[in-house]
Amino acid sequence: xxxxxxxxxxxxxxxxxxxxxxxxxxxxxxxxxxxLGVPVQxxxxxxxxxxxxxxxxxxxxxxEGLLLLHLGMSGSLSFAKQLPPAGVHDHFEMVxxxxxxxxxxxxxxxxxxxxxxxxxPVAVKLLGHLGMxxxxxDFEASRFHExxxxxxxxxxxxxxxxxxxxxxxxxxxxxxxxxxxxxPTLSAARLSRPRADRLRAAVRDVLQRAVDTGGSTxxxxxxxxxxxxxxxxxxxxxxxxxxxxxxCTTPVRMIRQGQRATFYCTVCQPR
DNA sequence: AAAAGCCCCTGGATGC
DNA sequence: TGCATCCAGGGGCTTT
Numbered sequence: 001x002x003x004x005x006x007x008x009x010x011x012x013x014x015x016x017x018x019x020x021x022x023x024x025x026x027x028x029x030x031x032x033x034x035x036l037g038v039p040v041q042x043x044x045x046x047x048x049x050x051x052x053x054x055x056x057x058x059x060x061x062x063x064e065g066l067l068l069l070h071l072g073m074s075g076s077l078s079f080a081k082q083l084p085p086a087g088v089h090d091h092f093e094m095v096x097x098x099x100x101x102x103x104x105x106x107x108x109x110x111x112x113x114x115x116x117x118x119x120x121p122v123a124v125k126l127l128g129h130l131g132m133x134x135x136x137x138d139f140e141a142s143r144f145h146e147x148x149x150x151x152x153x154x155x156x157x158x159x160x161x162x163x164x165x166x167x168x169x170x171x172x173x174x175x176x177x178x179x180x181x182x183x184p185t186l187s188a189a190r191l192s193r194p195r196a197d198r199l200r201a202a203v204r205d206v207l208q209r210a211v212d213t214g215g216s217t218x219x220x221x222x223x224x225x226x227x228x229x230x231x232x233x234x235x236x237x238x239x240x241x242x243x244x245x246x247x248c249t250t251p252v253r254m255i256r257q258g259q260r261a262t263f264y265c266t267v268c269q270p271r
Numbered sequence: 272a273a274a275a276g277c278c279c280c281t282g283g284a285t286g287c
Numbered sequence: 288t289g290c291a292t293c294c295a296g297g298g299g300c301t302t303t
Contacts, residue, residue, distance in 0.1 A: 153274060169296055219283085
């Protein structure tokens with residue numbers, strides 16, 4: 001579910017409010033893809049310093065150590081003074097002096113991991129291979145083009161892989177390629193510098209617009225206040241198989257790349 | 272080294 | 288109504 005925009009929207013919705021909070025208690029539900037790694041008691045008495053984001057991970061900085069949170073495919077966070085009793089899909093909860101932080105994740109592909117710092121082996125395993133941050137200064141055009149040149153795989157799959165640029169998931173990969181006029185099946189290595197620049201701009205543009213509209217709520221995404229996003233309403237191709245392209249009216253085509261659906265316009269994205 | 276497949280898991284939609 | 292099948296916003300791990 002959550003790609004970079006949804007994770008960032010989530011972060012923005014509670015980071016300021018939880019900063020400075022003291023952890024009173026914590027509990028875990030069913031196992032997630034990765035679980036804490038330390039007893040929950042380890043969190044008690046710690047203070048939350050702030051919340052950062054790296055790719056699709058949230059990094060909750062504590063006065064000692066940090067928590068890596070991942071929302072997987074179906075995760076969402078809530079943060080409020082008070083929350084209803086925990087349901088069957090609430091698998092992590094942290095009571096703090098400023099409110100309760102809770103992770104709801106039906107499919108349990110998400111993760112809550114404690115790391116001593118960013119050099120902790122578990123942090124290196126999860127974050128070490130990640131590519132450039134698309135909305136930050138370090139997303140340099142030349143590095144992007146160089147990274148793509150090393151990859152013969154389809155550009156859509158290279159975007160999804162996250163080792164050249166992070167945060168671009170299945171929705172925004174199709175959307176960015178549409179904006180850039182690039183066919184998703186084209187080998188990444190075959191992108192000229194001008195086209196790589198165009199794609200870089202499209203990735204930034206689509207992700208920023210998605211953050212600004214509260215992310216995409218396809219099914220059940222909501223920020224930490226429980227509010228949904230609206231980006232899905234302006235999707236050009238994602239989820240629109242057979243419907244007319246908003247630019248040229250040609251029916252949008254859906255194909256499969258590595259078990260994932262890809263949507264594109266055969267006319268607006270000629271190659 | 273890179274690429275392709277395989278899973279992890281639950282729930283909703285669709286079809287018989 | 289019941290049951291089977293397919294699909295879903297991710298990504299680390301194993302195998303080629």
